[in-house]
Amino acid sequence: MKTVIGIDLGGTNVRVAKVTEDGQILQEFKSPSYSQEGPEKVTSNIISLIKKIDGVKDCVGIGIGVPGPVDTIANVMKMSTNLKDFTNYPLGELLENEFGLPCYLDNDANVAGLAEALLGAGRGEKIVYYITHSTGIGGALVVAGQVISGKNGYAGEVGNIIVTRDGEKINHLNVGAIENLASGLALIKAAQTKIDPKIDTAYELFKLAKENHPVALEIIDRMAFDFASMCSAVGHVVDPAVFVIGGGVSQSHEQYFPLIKKYYQGLVHTGMRDVQFKPAELDEPGILGAAMLPISHGK
Amino acid sequence: MKTVIGIDLGGTNVRVAKVTEDGQILQEFKSPSYSQEGPEKVTSNIISLIKKIDGVKDCVGIGIGVPGPVDTIANVMKMSTNLKDFTNYPLGELLENEFGLPCYLDNDANVAGLAEALLGAGRGEKIVYYITHSTGIGGALVVAGQVISGKNGYAGEVGNIIVTRDGEKINHLNVGAIENLASGLALIKAAQTKIDPKIDTAYELFKLAKENHPVALEIIDRMAFDFASMCSAVGHVVDPAVFVIGGGVSQSHEQYFPLIKKYYQGLVHTGMRDVQFKPAELDEPGILGAAMLPISHGK
Numbered sequence: 009m010k011t012v013i014g015i016d017l018g019g020t021n022v023r024v025a026k027v028t029e030d031g032q033i034l035q036e037f038k039s040p041s042y043s044q045e046g047p048e049k050v051t052s053n054i055i056s057l058i059k060k061i062d063g064v065k066d067c068v069g070i071g072i073g074v075p076g077p078v079d080t081i082a083n084v085m086k087m088s089t090n091l092k093d094f095t096n097y098p099l100g101e102l103l104e105n106e107f108g109l110p111c112y113l114d115n116d117a118n119v120a121g122l123a124e125a126l127l128g129a130g131r132g133e134k135i136v137y138y139i140t141h142s143t144g145i146g147g148a149l150v151v152a153g154q155v156i157s158g159k160n161g162y163a164g165e166v167g168n169i170i171v172t173r174d175g176e177k178i179n180h181l182n183v184g185a186i187e188n189l190a191s192g193l194a195l196i197k198a199a200q201t202k203i204d205p206k207i208d209t210a211y212e213l214f215k216l217a218k219e220n221h222p223v224a225l226e227i228i229d230r231m232a233f234d235f236a237s238m239c240s241a242v243g244h245v246v247d248p249a250v251f252v253i254g255g256g257v258s259q260s261h262e263q264y265f266p267l268i269k270k271y272y273q274g275l276v277h278t279g280m281r282d283v284q285f286k287p288a289e290l291d292e293p294g295i296l297g298a299a300m301l302p303i304s305h306g307k
Numbered sequence: 308m309k310t311v312i313g314i315d316l317g318g319t320n321v322r323v324a325k326v327t328e329d330g331q332i333l334q335e336f337k338s339p340s341y342s343q344e345g346p347e348k349v350t351s352n353i354i355s356l357i358k359k360i361d362g363v364k365d366c367v368g369i370g371i372g373v374p375g376p377v378d379t380i381a382n383v384m385k386m387s388t389n390l391k392d393f394t395n396y397p398l399g400e401l402l403e404n405e406f407g408l409p410c411y412l413d414n415d416a417n418v419a420g421l422a423e424a425l426l427g428a429g430r431g432e433k434i435v436y437y438i439t440h441s442t443g444i445g446g447a448l449v450v451a452g453q454v455i456s457g458k459n460g461y462a463g464e465v466g467n468i469i470v471t472r473d474g475e476k477i478n479h480l481n482v483g484a485i486e487n488l489a490s491g492l493a494l495i496k497a498a499q500t501k502i503d504p505k506i507d508t509a510y511e512l513f514k515l516a517k518e519n520h521p522v523a524l525e526i527i528d529r530m531a532f533d534f535a536s537m538c539s540a541v542g543h544v545v546d547p548a549v550f551v552i553g554g555g556v557s558q559s560h561e562q563y564f565p566l567i568k569k570y571y572q573g574l575v576h577t578g579m580r581d582v583q584f585k586p587a588e589l590d591e592p593g594i595l596g597a598a599m600l601p602i603s604h605g606k
């Protein structure tokens with residue numbers, strides 16, 4: 009069976025693993041990513057982690073998930089908030105030269121989406137839309153086992169989709185952008201303002217809702233409608249077979265996926281109503297998805 | 308050079324042509340489509356038109372554009388408003404059996420988008436989003452020369468994307484759906500209400516705007532903002548290199564594409580602002596795009 013090197017590069021840590029094409033992690037090493045010490049340091053650290061892996065030469069390729077949009081043609085990051093000076097830095101090329109293996113970069117949401125599409129809740133479906141519902145909101149389109157990253161790597165930046173014209177400009181996102189209305193952070197803010205300023209996780213809000221707290225229920229219901237509005241925009245563009253939703257908030261999926269589905273069905277054409285909303289299944293979508301990048305490119 | 312049979316099947320007419328893989332129409336026949344006389348009549352008429360073409364056996368396949376969503380796996384229409392009883396009717400299979408050639412169906416907007424992506428304003432780009440701006444609004448995503456039709460053939464139903472929560476339910480589309488705000492029909496209605504009840508084409512509205520009629524200018528400006536809002540939703544899902552816009556309204560592109568581009572740039576991330584907005588180039592995208600279906604499937 010083919011094996012691949014998967015790298016999950018984050019602002020805090022980096023993990024490097026040897027993975028089989030069906031998603032088994034054979035060996036894994038982790039360290040700080042040294043993200044603020046410049047790309048040379050980050051790269052030399054990754055190279056030393058890869059060298060610890062047995063049988064690198066037998067692997068068919070290297071895949072890397074990075075936190076930010078990627079130009080998948082040039083194989084470089086287009087913008088890097090959490091990795092200092094990584095914009096346009098040729099990490100992929102450096103690793104190709106070092107190990108003689110093809111190397112593919114993509115952003116962390118796309119990579120997680122690829123993992124879920126190939127190995128997780130979306131497996132067997134031709135068109136999967138993955139959404140990470142966490143502190144922020146991001147997405148990934150996977151068609152026939154391939155991530156569609158877009159011209160500049162911004163495909164999947166669905167957190168910036170406008171679902172209402174009401175509201176104020178509060179950050180770099182659009183007025184009425186879904187991320188400011190329905191992300192984990194937005195839920196916490198709403199709970200703090202409307203219920204208790206001491207609430208500091210979305211989990212607490214869902215706990216109150218479970219106890220039938222009327223305001224908690226209202227906040228979640230409203231979030232579900234807003235989230236469904238975003239999904240309906242996505243649906244009218246790509247008509248996926250399934251929305252796979254991961255990220256911290258989705259751990260409470262039993263309390264809000266049915267609401268999303270109900271509202272979604274009211275916001276799309278009749279023939280689109282059979283779409284599924286499934287929670288993500290994988291514990292380590294970042295490293296598995298990175299490993300799946302070379303596989304999805306036919307390596 | 309490969310040749311293909313392209314069929315543009317509409318509610319009124321049907322056209323059948325022999326086309327080269329680079330988009331030259333070698334031979335073409337046209338007749339009424341007999342759309343209200345049932346699918347057997349429509350099919351037997353198409354078969355007789357194909358039989359008029361020289362060298363059908365040397366063609367590599369048949370492509371058909373139809374007016375409505377298509378299940379491209381089962382190769383049947385999912386809904387047919389303008390072709391009586393065509394839902395789930397096996398037109399593709401019947402033509403395959405008759406001529407021994409692979410046959411592919413897709414809806415007319417997808418087919419036009421494919422033509423523009425391969426032969427028209429989008430050629431050379433890996434990710435093209437085509438929008439028909441006509442009586443209604445529809446779209447098509449073409450990635451690496453292939454149309455993404457979606458699970459149920461509803462990918463591209465962008466006319467139903469919500470751009471504002473204001474407004475009333477006026478038809479089967481969502482409240483605030485872009486088609487009801489920015490289509491050719493919506494422009495005519497706005498012009499009738501705000502300028503002159505006798506206006507009955509979008510062209511007249513653009514003519515008034517050219518003469519600096521302030522209300523005409525305002526209607527067009529508002530349409531451009533709404534249209535750009537829809538494009539920003541599409542952009543955040545697929546991040547195309549170019550939006551190619553066709554259809555009757557787009558003939559006035561010089562008067563409103565620059566406005567769409569300006570508003571779009573204010574509604575997307577900085578790195579997405581270099582997207583192009585181009586008018587469609589082809590005179591016959593329906594028949595050419597239908598002919599490109601077998602080519603895009605590797606025939």
